[in-house]
Amino acid sequence: MKTFNPFDPAAFRTALRDFMDRESLLPAGAAVLVAVSGGADSVALAHLLHTSGITIEIAHCNFRLRGKESDRDEVFVQKFAAQLGVPFHVTHFDTNGYASSSRIAIQEAARLLRYGWLEELRTRLGISVLATAHQMQDSVETLWMNLSKGTGISGLHGILPKQGALVRPLLFATREDVAAYMAAEQLAFVEDSSNASDKYTRNYFRHHVLPPLREAYPDIVRQTGVSIERFREAEMLYRQAVEEYRKKLVEQKGEEYFIPVLKLKQVKPLATIAYELFKPFGCNTHLAAQAADLLDSMPGKFVTTATHRIVRDRKWLIITPLQADISAHFLIEEGQREIQIPGFRISIRIAKNDGRGIPADGGTAYINLAEIRFPLMVRKWKQGDYCYPLGLNKKKKLSRLFIDQKLSLPAKEKVWVLESDKRIAWVMGIRLDHRFRVTEHTEQMLVIKMDSVS
Template sequence: MLQKFKQHITKEFPFLKDTKLLLAISGGVDSVVLFHLLHKLNYDVSLAHCNFKLRGKESDLDEEFIKNLNQISSNQIFTISFDTEKYAKEHKLSTQIAARELRYNWLQKLITEHKFDYVLTAHHADDNLETFLIHLTRGSGLDGFTGIPKVNGNIVRPLLAFSREEILNYAKDYDLEWREDASNASNKYIRNKIRHQVLPVLKEINPSILDSFATTLENLQESKQIIEDSIENIASEVLEKEANFIKIDIEKIKELSNSKAYLYQLLKTYHFTEWNDVYDLLNAQSGKQVFSKTHRLLKDRNVLILSKIDLSNSIEMAFQIEEEITEITNPIHLTFEEVFEKSTENKQTIYVDKDLLKYPLILRKWEKGDYIYPLGMQGKKKLSKYFKDEKFSLIDKENTWLLCNAENQIMWIVNHRQDRRFVKNNNLKISVLS
């Protein structure tokens, strides 16, 4: 296996040579073998071990075992302990998901702090097939059936081409020691049920199932690439990217052969889970919206608007500007300058009579009932009517700032329209800078 691994890592992962590597090691046979292989081939590899405190004394013995690996390597060893059950409860996660999240967050922290180039994990071919079958039992799109990625950002998995049997045989050939996790023998978890009850039957039916599965994965990955290429072409037709959001043309989506499938492909990276609700937005009334944990999808007339959730916008915000202030940069960039005459004429600048102002000025978002006396027009106008006439989208309205005086009278719909009540001597220039 050593020679096969050498050829494999040279061909598939040439970028690992002469880099600083961090190996996530549990103490089980898979990670111990990967460490031994890398050490034999003189890779610069340090070790990182998580003690999840889930198996009492056994977890502590695993940690002690890892620390003793220093006998064959002078490389650095990092260890950490987690109260995994507490974390899982606080974040409403399963124990397994909590452990995975804690582990990868910590590994990324080590990469940053110690300037490692890559993290290596010991996932192998059997793990890949088990994961495929788990997704099959739960229902999945194509992404769930294309296998564990060999490279995912700075995470590299060089053992995916090797079976559990090959790894065990290597460990025995070199008289390696490793730690057995007793929980791996239990059928409490779905992965263990598949490992102990399903895979043996599949291997009996087809002793070469791992090779067959590798061929299947390759075919699925090629199909996935074709889909991604197609989606990229479709995206250029139906998506319009703005500074802070993305517009999706509803009519163009509906013209596609399977609008639901295309909508899923376009939005799958934004963590939506209620896909029927997402699809229903195509025929919903304006104002309907669906949320993921990171994004909002909003129906606005003939488009869907995708925007990142800004938690700060869920809090009522008003910023005060004192008379002596000449510039602010938050939440937007405004400058205040006393002048003798008007010069610049555009929507980014207004001129007001400073003597008519009452301080502090207030910068805020619009509220129901707001109105303005538009410069150049007669009478007053509700902002809701102004927004409608100017064809503001819901996102536009949410992103618009109002500059008001101390009595909360609107002086300026910033970047759009000025109120005429504060215009006389025009001795204060107010500008918004991008």
Template sequence: MIKTFKLHIESHFKKLLNARFLLAVSGGLDSVVLAHLFSECKIDFEIAHCNFNLRGKESDADAVFVEKLAEKLHVKFHLQNFDTEAYAQDQKVSIQMAARELRYHWFEELCQLHHLPFLATAHHAKDDLETFLINLSRGSGLNGLTGITAENDRLVRPLLPFSREEILTYAEANTLAWREDSSNASDKYLRNHLRHHAIPALEEAAPQFLTQFQKSQQHLKETALLLEDYTALLFSQIVTQSFKGYQFNIQKLKETPNTKAVLYQLLKDFEFTAWDDIYDLLDAQPGKYVATTKHRLIKDRDFLLLTEHQAKTEEVLWYVDIEKIDLNGLTLMKENVEQLTDLTKTEAIFDAEQLKFPLKLRKWEEGDWFYPFGLKGKKKLSKFFKDLKFSTLDKESVWLLCNDQDIIWVVGARTDDRYKVTPNTSQFLKFTAHYD
């Protein structure tokens, strides 16, 4: 195996030969073998071990074992103790997810602190098969069935082509010692149940199952790459970008064959899960949306609008001595002018004597109203926005300039008729808006 491993590193992970990196070692068979392989190949690395404190003295003994392994191999050792159960309870996640989040966050900190460009883990071919079956049982799409990637940013998995049988044979041939995690014997978790029962049954029925699975999965990966290329082509035809986010042209989506599959491909990297609700947005009423913790997909008239969640903006006070204010997506300036001039929608002039500073800048709320310039009587902003065909994002991004409780300018749209200049106006105050 050592010869095959060397060739694999030289062919696919040559960068590991030229830089010291971090290796995650649990103390189990796979990570111990990978540490020895790196050592035999004279590759420069450091070892990191996580004690999740889930198995009492057994967890402590694992940490001691890995520390002694590092000493034997003459490599630097890093240890971190975690209160995994407390973290899981605090974050409301499973113990498995808590352990994953804790270890990878710490690994990233170590790599940055010690200038280690890569993190190696000991995932192997059987891990890949287990992941495939788990994702298959969850109804995953194509990406979920392509399995574990050999590289992902700084993460590398050099053992991925090797089977557990090859790893075990190497360990026994070299009389290596390793630790057995007692929790691996339990069928409590789906991965263990697959490892103990489903996969052995498959291999008994088809002795070449793992080899053939690897071939099939390679075909899936090639198909996924082809699909990514096709999606990139469609993206340029269907999606446009603005400072508000992404706009998906609904008509072009509907004209594209396999609309739902295309929409999934375009949105799959944004953590959406309610796919039926997303598909329903294509024919929903404007204003309907589907949200994740980070993004919203909003149905507009002719588009689906993808935006990030915006933090709630507090009101801003504009004092008389301030000439310029920078807001979210908008810059406002004021100046004294001598007379009324022709104005664009992004400009407004008021009778300065009617204004009482500080003025207030805020976002709109349900129930807001004003007297639109040029019209008779007051009008609710919701109706005003509807008449102008404002999208949900337009309404959320608009700012209101207020004098006391009165809205005097829907910035960039319309001023209030009550605050217009008259032939008796002697002091003119001009405001100018610039959108990002």
């Protein structure tokens, strides 16, 4: 990470451009939808992009969590957009209502509503990139929080600069850098209320853990920021090494996978490689350790996961998909609230469409109830299946969709679909069908949620 003078706006813009180039955040000439809460970070980001000659539109979520203050923020951002002369988009959420009806935490509700609406808006506007204003300290806090809970190497990469259409161009800058830019450009801002996710823990870190750390290590945020870049590269090398082992050790024959016992036994580090090799077959750390223990077991012993059986043969570990997985069909009757599928549980509820956004969490689908005919069917996908992917509204084979999404073979084998009257309404956890989407005309929604039980 190169240093720059944050009080020099031109230098700041150069640093922004360098970072975006290096991380390939922006296709040439692309417009950016910027999520602006009105806080310093998001105002700075929108201003930086705009004054860098990039076409932006501004989106603001009013979560209605702080009464008049929320409305004040909305007006502030609207005026800011007008000053820049860029389009302004706003939505209002009944965050409390959504949280209590969905029985989730306020923070989680705000996050779902926010990203759901932003993503829907971005698609509707035909803008290729959505930007949020996470900066270095946010990323550093994420790393420290992951580490406090316990994590593997993937918990060390902090907040990623790019995830699909979502980018974070401000990760190269610290909170203090942003403050310097705001001062240099004499930009006003309001208190940030949108970064509500993980509010409790993150604020606890910010106010009770970071200050004593800063006292001993004044440069800790930037140093951890530099470390994050190194960890991210280390993680790439880790993944490359894992894939080498996978290529060498896992042999596919039809629906079964074979791993040679003697060769796997010699691998160092065994625990991590066993975890990575068995993970696609439904293993968590605990099950992967059990599967690794098969190496020292008698032939015939086996470990069963939600999706596969791993059997100790004389010379091989043989991994077979569970039969239930291949042929089973599960019906959801009208009024049914829950159903158990091998590997996960599905909960079903009906909710009023309050027009406040379509959360885009992969594990939850919001379906237009009017399009549904009960009983619904849950089954494994099969060759020949097709749907109308949300946003595309064009018929597409699932096999093709999976290629686009770069799903691995084991991942593909785990995909289930939700069918209504022989039409696929949801490629579960992957993509909603366009025909079943919630629109402004939708009155009632079917909310379907997958919960892993492995």
